[in-house]
Amino acid sequence: xxxxxxxxxxxxxxxxxxxxxSEDGYDVAVADDGxxxxxxxxxxxxDVVVLDLFLRGSNGWEVLNMIKAKxxxxxxxxxxxxxxYQEDPRLKEAEGYIVKSLDVTELKEKISxxxxxxxxxxxxxxxxxxxxxxxxxxxxx
Numbered sequence: 277x278x279x280x281x282x283x284x285x286x287x288x289x290x291x292x293x294x295x296x297x298s299e300d301g302y303d304v305a306v307a308d309d310g311x312x313x314x315x316x317x318x319x320x321x322x323d324v325v326v327l328d329l330f331l332r333g334s335n336g337w338e339v340l341n342m343i344k345a346k347x348x349x350x351x352x353x354x355x356x357x358x359x360x361y362q363e364d365p366r367l368k369e370a371e372g373y374i375v376k377s378l379d380v381t382e383l384k385e386k387i388s389x390x391x392x393x394x395x396x397x398x399x400x401x402x403x404x405x406x407x408x409x410x411x412x413x414x415x416x417x
Contacts, residue, residue: 277303281322283313285332296380310334314342324387329356337366344369351390
């Protein structure tokens with residue numbers, strides 16, 4: 277089962293996202309702040325993190341940096357109630373940016389897209405170049 281971690285300090289948002297994503301078959305955990313998020317990343321190993329920018333005790337940018345320092349391949353979707361961050365250069369560290377809404381279609385689509393990309397990357401075959409083999413001394417000499 278795909279694991280998603282929701283990092284948001286608003287209980288109503290946590291519950292809403294948890295309910296919506298659980299209905300789609302995801303295993304959803306929640307965290308209120310950066311410390312809880314890092315502990316749950318360590319213990320649960322989520323496949324995707326949905327991260328609010330404004331958290332009590334730490335801001336989302338700091339948490340994003342901590343997540344990427346721990347696992348640069350863990351996809352993070354930034355969520356916020358404000359659309360003014362769309363051009364923020366710090367978003368390059370995240371795999372997505374969603375403005376919070378009661379319609380979670382965009383969030384669900386972004387999660388599906390990231391999971392599909394992960395599956396494709398994991399199933400890529402290892403390609404060898406038979407034209408040059410450094411251990412084939414007959415061709416090197």
